[in-house]
Amino acid sequence: MATPTIAVGDKVPHGTFNYIPHTPELDDQLVCGTRMSSYMNSNKVVLVSVPGAFTPTCHVNHLPPFLARYDEFKAKGVDIIAVLAANDAFVMSGWARVEGLKDKILALSDGNAEWSKAMGLSVDLSHVGFGLRTARYAIILDDLVVKYLGVEPGRGVTVSGAEAVLEAL
Amino acid sequence: MATPTIAVGDKVPHGTFNYIPHTPELDDQLVCGTPTTITTTDFFAGKKVVLVSVPGAFTPTCHVNHLPPFLARYDEFKAKGVDIIAVLAANDAFVMSGWARVEGLKDKILALSDGNAEWSKAMGLSVDLSHVGFGLRTARYAIILDDLVVKYLGVEPGRGVTVSGAEAVLEAL
Numbered sequence: 001m002a003t004p005t006i007a008v009g010d011k012v013p014h015g016t017f018n019y020i021p022h023t024p025e026l027d028d029q030l031v032c033g034t035r036m037s038s039y040m041n042s043n044k045v046v047l048v049s050v051p052g053a054f055t056p057t058c059h060v061n062h063l064p065p066f067l068a069r070y071d072e073f074k075a076k077g078v079d080i081i082a083v084l085a086a087n088d089a090f091v092m093s094g095w096a097r098v099e100g101l102k103d104k105i106l107a108l109s110d111g112n113a114e115w116s117k118a119m120g121l122s123v124d125l126s127h128v129g130f131g132l133r134t135a136r137y138a139i140i141l142d143d144l145v146v147k148y149l150g151v152e153p154g155r156g157v158t159v160s161g162a163e164a165v166l167e168a169l
Numbered sequence: 170m171a172t173p174t175i176a177v178g179d180k181v182p183h184g185t186f187n188y189i190p191h192t193p194e195l196d197d198q199l200v201c202g203t204p205t206t207i208t209t210t211d212f213f214a215g216k217k218v219v220l221v222s223v224p225g226a227f228t229p230t231c232h233v234n235h236l237p238p239f240l241a242r243y244d245e246f247k248a249k250g251v252d253i254i255a256v257l258a259a260n261d262a263f264v265m266s267g268w269a270r271v272e273g274l275k276d277k278i279l280a281l282s283d284g285n286a287e288w289s290k291a292m293g294l295s296v297d298l299s300h301v302g303f304g305l306r307t308a309r310y311a312i313i314l315d316d317l318v319v320k321y322l323g324v325e326p327g328r329g330v331t332v333s334g335a336e337a338v339l340e341a342l
Contacts, residue, residue, distance in 0.1 A: 018302060032229040054267035056201040064199075088303055091264050094227035094271060098198045111302040129187060129284040130261055131304075 002135035004151055005120035011144050015115030017084070017108035020093035022101070033093050043079035045141040046165055049116060049134040051125065053087045053095035053107075062136065063099055065162035070104050076169040082106040086113040086122075086133045110134050121151065138165050171308035173324055174293035180317050184209040184288030186257070186281040189266035191274070198270050204262040207281075209288075209317060216252040218314040219338055222289060222307040224298065226260045226268035226280075235309070236272055238335035243277050249342040255279040259286040259295075259306045283307050294324065311338050 006012065020026070020033035050062055063083055066073070073081055082105060085092065089109040096107035113122040116134040123135045138160040140148035148168040150159030158164065175181065189195070189202035223235055236256055239246070246254055255278060258265065262282040269280035286295040289307040296308045311333040313321040321341040323332030331337065 032227070052261060052263060054201070054263040055261075056263075087260075087264065088225060088228075090225060090227040090229075091260065091268075094268060095264075098267060098271060109302075112304070129282075131285070 002116075002121045002123050002137070002151055004137075004149060006146060006149065008146050008149060010146050012139075012141060012146060013115065013118040015110070015118075017110055017115070018089035019106055019108045020089050020096075021106075022096070022103045026093070026097060032090065043141075043143075044077050045080045045082065046073060046078050046169075047082050047084055047139045047141065048160065048165075049084040049110070049121065049137045049139075051085065051123065051133040051136060052130060053085050053091050054098075062157045062161065063105075066165075067099065067101060067105055069162050069166065072166055073169070076166065078169065080106065082108050084108045084110050084116070084134055086110055086116075086131075136160050140165065140168060171289075171294045171296050171310070171324055173310075173322060175319060175322065177319050177322060179319050181209060181213075181312075181314060181319060182288065182291045184283070184291075186283055186288070187262035188279060188281045189262050190279075191269070191276045195266070195270060196275075198267070201263065202266050204266075204282075213253070213314055213317055215316050216314075217250050218253045218255065219246060219251050219342075220255050220257055220312045220314065221333065221338075222257040222283070222294065222310045222312075224258065224296065224306040224309060225303060226258050226264050227271075235330045235334065236278075239338075240272065240274060240278055242335050242339065245339055246342070249339065251342065253279065255281050257281045257283050257289070257307055259283055259289075259304070309333050313338060313341060 092107035113132045113134045116122045121135045125133050136152040138150045152160045185208050187204045265280035265282050286305045286307045289295045294308045298306050309325040311323045325333045
């Protein structure tokens, strides 16, 4: 399990993420899209981090409820919902389209798990050939300050899930 | 561009790949599947194999232009005696499985993970794409193996698909 070095009340470190913004052309899953850089700005943000695109738990159980309950997040004043993993932006875009995220949830690439690592939120999965990945966690940011941090202690989705985040909002 | 250290006539080094075999359950793109490990010895020995390597799943060129013709012309490959067609990249097995399903590969083309581009690197066929945040990846190449011996190697010299494409490989078979 990751050992976070950041806590509620702290400001997050600066981070830069590659991602492919959703456009209608991308509904054709064989279209590639153009990479852009994004960074967290001063909004109310819900970030969900998963160890890998297309991997078990996150693929089926972690991410879909965030999409299904999108309106509830918006009703609570959330400006941006994003999913984060160490996979590159092209993989994140491919995964986002399989998951049907469209323009509701951004799929960001935390390359080399760099930003997550800066907060003690990376996990070394080299023993299964995955290299350094982002841990499974959810974070609520308000003007770049941590309002909630739920780091999953083991398998399964509890404190980093949609239900827990909605309760914390 | 990669500088291959392997040539036609050489035997390929031993390689281990993770992959998720296709099963009907996986037609549901939200099902995950279980990775398994195969080696060049168990899987490729005694067989005619076409391997296509791409720098990354879902990336331009390979996603749209490189891989689809191999799938479209599957019957032509089979008619030429090819036992296995596989696509290779350094992405993990879950990503390869997700991509394989978007591409509709089913059980026709295996989507193998050359983790850390290790096997490709052993043949001088990896590329360092750290400057774009991708880390070490497999180069864009196609290889025909017959009982683990290289019969054809087409390493793409630049952007675009030429010597590593379906047309070039079919001509070489």
